[in-house]
Amino acid sequence: MGCCDAPGLMPLEEAMDNMLSRIKPIQTTLRLPLAEALGYVLAEEILSPIFVPPFDNSAMDGYALRIADLEQSKTLPLAGKSFAGLPFEGEWPQGTCVRIMTGAKIPQGCDAVIMQENTQVTEDGILFLQDEVKLNNNIRPTGDDIKQGDIVLPKGARLSPRDIPMIATLGVSHVVVVRKPKVAFFSTGDELKPLGEPLAEGQIYDSNRYGIKPLIENFGCEAIDLGIIPDCPKTLAETFEQAQQLADVVVTSGGVSVGEADYTKDILEELGEIGFWKLAIKPGKPFAFGKLNTAWFCGLPGNPVSAVLTMYVLVQPMLAKLAGHTEWKAPESIPAITKTAFKKGPGRTDYQRGVYTIEDGQFVVETTGNQSSGAFRSMSLANCFVVLERERGRVEVGETVQIQLFNSTLY
Structure with a gap:
């Protein structure tokens, strides 16, 4: 019996450990001009060759x-x-x-x-x-900011707009970085239509690729958009073969549920193996992770909020490890008092969309409204996730919850 046939849902923490334990950082390095190095991860620490300032x-x-x-x-x-x-x-x-x-x-x-x-x-x-x-x-005084020989940035740090000018003050013109992970992605489904074309009966616009691409790039990876792939086993298999030749990771949205036309899972079992499928997370239960012949695979749910949430919560740390970004940290959880009730049933860790403010020095949070996995408006309005524990039930006004403020990848 495979993982996908096992009863029950895998807890989020177990899935994360399972995934990260298998990922090995990319070893290929590049020597880049400093002006071209933004967003790359350092393969070597930066040591200061001079004092800053160099004179009193x-x-x-x-x-x-x-x-x-x-x-x-x-x-x-x-x-x-x-x-x-x-x-x-x-x-x-x-x-x-x-x-x-x-x-x-x-x-x-x-x-x-x-x-x-x-x-x-x-x-x-x-x-x-x-x-x-x-x-x-x-x-x-000389060296008041940086002393000669100081470690200015450690190996594994991702270069930000704040780091580049600091390195420039040292007179360092080139840096050694890890090659950015390449991520090929596509959407699946006969119901999906490209933007700018009229919708026929039963069709919807493909919005997921427009959420996935900027996240991949914000995670510090190279995005390869393979478009919309119809629900055709032969075409899907050919696209997977193409994708794994182009990329380190293949990300799909849709096709990993239990519908009759969801072929992705079957094709993956032919081309590679699935590490797990179905998580105790809401939204985002039908998330799949596995290995193709030459690339990793992440299968996102088809609903727009679920796709973005699982990219943010699950795929982001995986890509950070692949990129050698050892300085990456998960968003910090902060206690907040609820100003509105939050509907929930026990069984899955629930990431609800919320808006936080600070009142009298205390974080307070309220819902953005409709929490359906297909209602992306609530995601657009939010500035945090309200993370409700797996066995927790309904949350009333005035209770304490944990919130995660959106990091820079969602802004």
């Missing part, structure tokens, strides 16, 4: 001085200027100050910078109005 510099527009000179006189003649990229050069006479701008190199011997708001220009020089001046006032 001013944190303010103002005047560089020696505190000992200021103790002799509150007015100091101007000896010169230090600008960013144009430092003060030459001899610096005792008893004088140097005009300095933010980021400019500190002159040799300077031990404080007074910001210009605390000064006054006079005929005799610069009058300093600040009573107490501390040693190294407004001076950013």
Whole structure:
């Protein structure tokens, strides 16, 4: 008896462990120009080759001085200027100050910078109005941000828009990254119609591919759209063969339920094997995971909310591991007080769509309304999932629930 024939539903946690235990990270690496590396996962840690900043510099527009000179006189003649990229050069006479701008190199011997708001220009020089001046006032020392040899980013970190400029400050022009996973995806069903074409009786538009593609790309993978495949065993088998030649992972939506025209499961058992099918999750029960000859397989339910939810909850961590993204973390659960009731029956972990706000320092949450797996409007309105435990029943107003705020992949 196979997994798919076993009675009952597999708990979500067991399915996740089953899936992740089998996935091995991609070993192929690339050396890319920094400007092209956004979204890739680092195959090597980034070590700083320099100090940042590389020299002592001013944190303010103002005047560089020696505190000992200021103790002799509150007015100091101007000896010169230090600008960013144009430092003060030459001899610096005792008893004088140097005009300095933010980021400019500190002159040799300077031990404080007074910001210009605390000064006054006079005929005799610069009058300093600040009573107490501390040693190294407004001076950013060499290596204040990053020291030479520091690990700036670890192996396994995915490069974000915040990381790229930080690496650039080190003068690093190229990085070694893991090749992005390739994910081929398609929708199945005779009832599906491409956008822009009129609907015949009983047909609907294929929206799932428009939800799956951006998620694949937001997960840091390369998306390969194979379109809509009709409910024809021969065509489906040919598409699976094509998909596994193109990609590391094949994702389908629809065709893994129990309908008479759901051929995907049968074809998969011929081309490979199914690890599990049918999970104790709502929405998304008919989710399948398995292995083709040369690629992994994830079969999503056909209902739009179920497809996006299972991509987010199940496929996302699988692709993160495949990409070597060891810094990836699942969304954090936060306790919240319900402002509306949530209908639920025991038996499956339920991901309901909700809207959270913060009132008096406390997270509160309410339903987005219709929780049907085909009602995508409720997903569009939501900013979090209300995660209701498998054996929990109906939730009344004022109870505490766990919510997961949407991470960047859903925004």
